[in-house]
Amino acid sequence: MSTLPLFALLTDVNVLAQHGNPDAPVAGLTLDSRQAGPGMLFCALRGTATDGHKFIATAVQQGVGVVVCEELPAELNPATTYVLVADSAAALGPIASAFYGHPSRQLQLIGVTGTNGKTTCATLLHKLLRELGYHAGLLSTVQNQIDETVIASTHTTPDAIRLNELLARMVAAGCTHACMEVSSHAVAQHRVDGLRFVGGIFTNLTHDHLDYHGTFDNYLKAKKGFFDALPKTAFALTNADDKRGPVMLQNTAARRATYSLRTAATFRARLVANEMHGLLLEMDGQEVHFRLIGVFNAYNLLAVYGAAVLLGEDPTEALTILSGLTTAPGRFEPVAVLGNAIMGLVDYAHTPDALENVLQTLHQTRRPEQHIITVVGCGGNRDAAKRPIMARLAAQLSDQVILTADNPRDEDPLEILRQMQAGLTPPADAHTQLIADRRQAIRAAVALARPGDLVLVAGKGHETYQEIKGVKSPFDDREELRAALLETN
Ligand SMILES: CC(=O)N[C@H]1[C@@H](OP(=O)(O)OP(=O)(O)OC[C@H]2O[C@@H](n3ccc(=O)[nH]c3=O)[C@H](O)[C@@H]2O)O[C@H](CO)[C@@H](O)[C@@H]1O[C@H](C)C(=O)N[C@@H](C)C(=O)N[C@H](CCC(=O)O)C(=O)O
Numbered sequence: 375m376s377t378l379p380l381f382a383l384l385t386d387v388n389v390l391a392q393h394g395n396p397d398a399p400v401a402g403l404t405l406d407s408r409q410a411g412p413g414m415l416f417c418a419l420r421g422t423a424t425d426g427h428k429f430i431a432t433a434v435q436q437g438v439g440v441v442v443c444e445e446l447p448a449e450l451n452p453a454t455t456y457v458l459v460a461d462s463a464a465a466l467g468p469i470a471s472a473f474y475g476h477p478s479r480q481l482q483l484i485g486v487t488g489t490n491g492k493t494t495c496a497t498l499l500h501k502l503l504r505e506l507g508y509h510a511g512l513l514s515t516v517q518n519q520i521d522e523t524v525i526a527s528t529h530t531t532p533d534a535i536r537l538n539e540l541l542a543r544m545v546a547a548g549c550t551h552a553c554m555e556v557s558s559h560a561v562a563q564h565r566v567d568g569l570r571f572v573g574g575i576f577t578n579l580t581h582d583h584l585d586y587h588g589t590f591d592n593y594l595k596a597k598k599g600f601f602d603a604l605p606k607t608a609f610a611l612t613n614a615d616d617k618r619g620p621v622m623l624q625n626t627a628a629r630r631a632t633y634s635l636r637t638a639a640t641f642r643a644r645l646v647a648n649e650m651h652g653l654l655l656e657m658d659g660q661e662v663h664f665r666l667i668g669v670f671n672a673y674n675l676l677a678v679y680g681a682a683v684l685l686g687e688d689p690t691e692a693l694t695i696l697s698g699l700t701t702a703p704g705r706f707e708p709v710a711v712l713g714n715a716i717m718g719l720v721d722y723a724h725t726p727d728a729l730e731n732v733l734q735t736l737h738q739t740r741r742p743e744q745h746i747i748t749v750v751g752c753g754g755n756r757d758a759a760k761r762p763i764m765a766r767l768a769a770q771l772s773d774q775v776i777l778t779a780d781n782p783r784d785e786d787p788l789e790i791l792r793q794m795q796a797g798l799t800p801p802a803d804a805h806t807q808l809i810a811d812r813r814q815a816i817r818a819a820v821a822l823a824r825p826g827d828l829v830l831v832a833g834k835g836h837e838t839y840q841e842i843k844g845v846k847s848p849f850d851d852r853e854e855l856r857a858a859l860l861e862t863n
């Protein structure tokens with residue numbers, strides 16, 4: 375087993391005190407005592423449910439050689455080295471980066487942050503770089519990729535250890551570029567600390583995750599923290615049309631650039647046509663057709679185009695490739711069945727803004743006689759404040775709505791539905807139903823549809839499971855919708 379001496383991992387860490395052997399060999403890293411083993415470094419993190427410091431003794435019993443912590447245990451094991459730091463989470467990024475040979479420094483690493491559009495932008499940029507001929511990696515909510523090899527994803531942004539391990543695998547596979555999503559949780563939990571980015575993209579900021587961040591201001595600060603940490607060699611590309619776009623770049627050392635559909639900006643686009651089969655945009659003076667649908671995707675496309683140009687790619691070549699790209703899985707994904715004229719759509723809209731955008735897009739592009747039937751829910755153990763807002767938006771912008779379960783996790787599915795229902799005002803009640811079982815809800819929506827109508831199943835997109843009471847069972851909106859459409863054929 376190859377090891378590295380501890381001191382080599384602490385170069386970028388502010389160590390307050392150290393007990394034991396500074397050259398202790400480190401064979402692996404973990405932040406979870408349940409994964410701890412001989413010769414490993416255990417980093418004790420203060421979490422949301424518990425405190426990793428409680429598990430130091432267990433980790434030591436399991437043979438870890440090094441413990442990184444914010445508070446030393448009362449009794450120290452003479453065979454273990456203890457490293458005291460002010461913030462373990464902030465120390466872990468640089469430690470993981472050093473352990474895996476600073477992979478981010480060997481890649482052109484681009485991070486995308488914002489409430490909505492991260493997966494779409496990161497995936498489009500990855501596809502674009504691949505078509506330009508580069509070996510490139512992707513870290514996203516849907517999946518991680520090394521070129522075309524898929525590695526399952528558990529988080530939008532993995533923890534610092536897994537993140538650096540994946541980046542190192544990309545470097546080993548010959549990748550020159552990597553595109554990744556940077557979630558607000560990741561910034562707040564220092565998952566990306568110690569990485570060297572060559573560019574950052576901001577999409578937008580609207581309501582989400584207030585359960586975790588407490589206030590909108592904290593949520594904004596988490597996103598802004600990513601840009602504050604960018605080096606001056608990087609670019610920072612923001613959405614000038616978003617109210618919070620400019621503030622993101624306020625304190626960044628990076629080269630600033632903007633994109634806009636409405637105002638003067640480094641990268642400009644004009645909407646020529648927004649239709650069910652795609653967008654026609656004038657981008658940087660050239661009129662181009664794109665296969666993605668909806669004005670919100672015009673922003674994603676423009677951001678990716680801007681990033682490609684800032685990376686030094688040829689603008690015309692970038693536009694030509696972008697024009698042929700399809701979107702990320704489960705994002706405005708059509709589900710059609712031969713012989714059935716009902717138009718099915720699966721989308722990952724799980725925030726009020728995303729749901730409104732998708733429904734507005736359907737309004738802007740549908741024929742007048744087409745009805746919109748929406749199936750939507752809200753996740754359990756997540757921001758409850760968005761529940762009534764999402765139900766109200768769904769009811770306002772659809773002809774029929776079915777409220778249903780979306781990963782209720784540890785919560786009572788019916789209670790989540792009641793909280794959603796509280797957002798409805800009387801006339802909306804008449805065209806809204808509650809069907810907790812998502813399969814039944816999708817079937818009921820299809821049964822309500824007439825030929826030509828639109829059935830939108832929102833909130834789960836690419837997900838292939840439904841999590842109820844801690845148990846994940848296979849469930850895929852696309853398969854369920856397809857099965858329901860086949861049944862009514
Ligand atoms: C709320 C949140 O972000 N939780 C993440 C956090 O866990 P936590 O703070 O709850 O950890 P904890 O259970 O309190 O434990 C504290 C520490 O003790 C350790 N421990 C715990 C028990 C034990 O026996 N031994 C032990 O060592 C844990 O490993 C941990 O290091 O740190 C863990 C390790 O990095 C993450 O896996 C976990 O993600 C959970 C599963 C999660 O659901 N996260 C979601 C909310 C999330 O991060 N989402 C964002 C995307 C949001 C978006 O895209 O909009 C993401 O980036 O994926």
Ligand SMILES: Nc1ncnc2c1ncn2[C@@H]1O[C@H](COP(=O)(O)OP(=O)(O)OP(=O)(O)O)[C@@H](O)[C@H]1O
Nearest residue numbers: 489490491492493494515530670705721722723728
């Ligand atoms: N630029 C955008 N502005 C607003 N809404 C968008 C935008 N792009 C996508 N959406 C909507 O948000 C949904 C989620 O998009 P996407 O997966 O790209 O976002 P994300 O930021 O990665 O989300 P998550 O935080 O869950 O990782 C899409 O299915 C679509 O409904």
Ligand SMILES: N[C@H](CCC[C@H](N)C(=O)O)C(=O)O
Nearest residue numbers: 724752753756780781833834
């Ligand atoms: N990244 C988001 C995704 C929510 C998707 C929705 N289907 C849910 O499970 O709540 C989160 O973890 O809050």
Ligand SMILES: [Mg+2]
Nearest residue numbers: 492493515530
């Ligand atoms: Mg995502």
